[in-house]
Amino acid sequence: MSDILNYGVIGCGMMGQEHLRNIALLPGARVAAIFEPDEIQAAAAGALAPEAVMYGSLWDLLGDTRLDCLLVASPNHLHVSQFEEIAARNPLPLLMEKPLFTDPDDAPRLRAMAEGYAAPIWVAMExxxxxxxxxxxxxxxxxxxxxxxxxxxxxxxxxxxxxxxxxxxxxxxxxxxxxxxxxxxxxxxxxxxxxxxxxxxxxxxxxxxxxxxxxxxxxxxxxxxxxxxxxxxxxxxxxxxxxxxxxxxxxxxxxxxxxxxxxxxxxxxxxxxxxxxxxxxxxxxxxxxxxxxxxxxxxxxxxxxxxxxxxDHNGSTYYQHVRFADAARGKGPVEVSxxxxxxxxxxxxxxxxxxxxxxxxxx
The missing domain is CATH 3.30.360.10 (Dihydrodipicolinate Reductase; domain 2)
Structure with a gap:
């Protein structure tokens, strides 16, 4: 891992853009890649993170070899399928926005995937x-x-x-x-x-x-x-x-x-x-x-x-990223499992x- 922690961000709507603004304040970190399928939100995200590469699919973003960690801030019902794709393609340290899932039947799938996931998984509870x-x-x-x-x-x-x-x-x-x-x-x-x-x-x-x-x-x-x-x-x-x-x-x-x-x-x-x-x-x-x-x-x-x-969360998004960045670098524990x-x-x-x-x- 380089001195700069390179984030790949999946989903840049309202909450995703809050994450972008806070990562920009984080010492030694940057948003290197973004996947956001909505054109309007993608344009807003690009303005907040102008150095980020914009990808047309999650699969393509996961192939970016510069990435050190991932953030998922997409709509709730997409979280489980995107987690599956990440686990299969490039299981990097992961900050997953809440809620982790929406369908009760998905809980066993998540537990099974997490057992084989070698990197830290942190659930965003701002x-x-x-x-x-x-x-x-x-x-x-x-x-x-x-x-x-x-x-x-x-x-x-x-x-x-x-x-x-x-x-x-x-x-x-x-x-x-x-x-x-x-x-x-x-x-x-x-x-x-x-x-x-x-x-x-x-x-x-x-x-x-x-x-x-x-x-x-x-x-x-x-x-x-x-x-x-x-x-x-x-x-x-x-x-x-x-x-x-x-x-x-x-x-x-x-x-x-x-x-x-x-x-x-x-x-x-x-x-x-x-x-x-x-x-x-x-x-x-x-x-x-x-x-x-x-x-x-x-x-x-x-x-x-x-x-x-x-x-919109009383400064908490920034403080959460400080702790997550430590975990992603192997310098601190996962606090929200x-x-x-x-x-x-x-x-x-x-x-x-x-x-x-x-x-x-x-x-």
Whole structure:
């Protein structure tokens, strides 16, 4: 491997372009090759990474001998087949965007392929790397004395417009509780250091996209949900999702409570959506509220403005690439494993089934 880490990027829509902007900030790394079949997105990607070679197929990109690692940021339903092609043609260190898969039948295929994959596989769970979430992770055990109750709330804007509006349909996304919320199920496992055993949910499409119509049909993607997960060690976790609440000051709020106290973090949404007439966008904060002595202690967690401008995830995409680049170079561990990606999707699929069928799903 040369001093420069050469990325091959598969898929350069909205999220793929966020990755391009963040790789451009990464010392000792560059985007060397891109496969993006949509002409408009390919042109935008070429402007962000002008030195990259544009390929007409994934197979051709995988034949580029300069590449040191790969990033897949294509639509969800393409991930498994593209992973298969990569494994067969050029199994380089791989950063695979979430969700890892959308069809329950694909989980065994992924496990089988991963067993023979010699290079690191890292599932992109950006929310782990938001600075306020990192602060919560560092302090949660001491602040709570062991988490018994965990609540994750996301009040945000509707799904944005993506190529072919693929994100409006369950058959392409895996459903909202897979597509959007596997991040949060991953955080539940990470914070609790435990595995879920039961999932209950209520969810539906109440407001968004109901009057829209596309070549693929009428959108069926959900826009709101409550999900409750029981964990093996006795902790309970809840997700509250609303995707027609973009007027909120904070987009994500996480609260963890245990016998010693509570720790919370509040995270604003993308700064580009903040109304200019309200002044500067809010700054993330972490609040620790011990039971004894009582009294909340609050600190702000600012993020480098350059990183905020490079994406919509509170700087986390950059910090994730720093860690992934170390793993790709053999200088650090894989922090988000294939198993982590699989479990997060399995929780999302269980929540989809629980809400759709009105039952408790046992894992």
């Amino acid at each position: 929310y782990r790397y938001m600075p306020p979430v990192q602060t919560l992770l560092d302090q949660v055990a001491q602040a709570t004395g062991g988490v018994k109750m965990l609540t994750i709330q996301e009040h945000r804007f509707p799904f944005l417009d993506k190529v072919g509006f693929w994100n409006r349909f369950n058959r392409y996304t895996g459903g909202t509780l897979v597509e959007k919320c596997c991040h949060f199920f991953d955080l539940m496992r990470l914070i609790l250091r435990d595995e879920p055993v039961r999932v209950m949910a209520s969810a539906g499409q109440e407001v968004n996209h109901m009057a829209e119509s596309y070549e693929a049909g009428t959108p069926d993607i959900w826009d709101s949900a409550y999900v409750i997960c029981d964990f093996a060690g006795g902790a309970r976790a809840m997700l509250e999702l609303c995707m027609y609440a973009e007027g909120s000051r904070f987009q994500e709020e996480i609260s963890a409570i245990g016998p010693a106290g509570k720790i919370e973090t509040r995270i604003p949404g993308p700064g580009r959506f903040w109304p200019p007439h309200l002044g500067a966008p809010p700054v993330s904060e972490v609040v620790v509220s011990p039971r004894n002595p009582r009294g909340p202690q609050s600190i702000e967690i600012p993020v480098d403005p350059q990183l905020l401008a490079a994406g 294939l198993t982590d990606g699989l479990r997060a999707v399995e929780m999302g699929l269980a929540a989809q089934a629980a809400a759709l069928e009105g039952r408790v799903v046992t894992l």
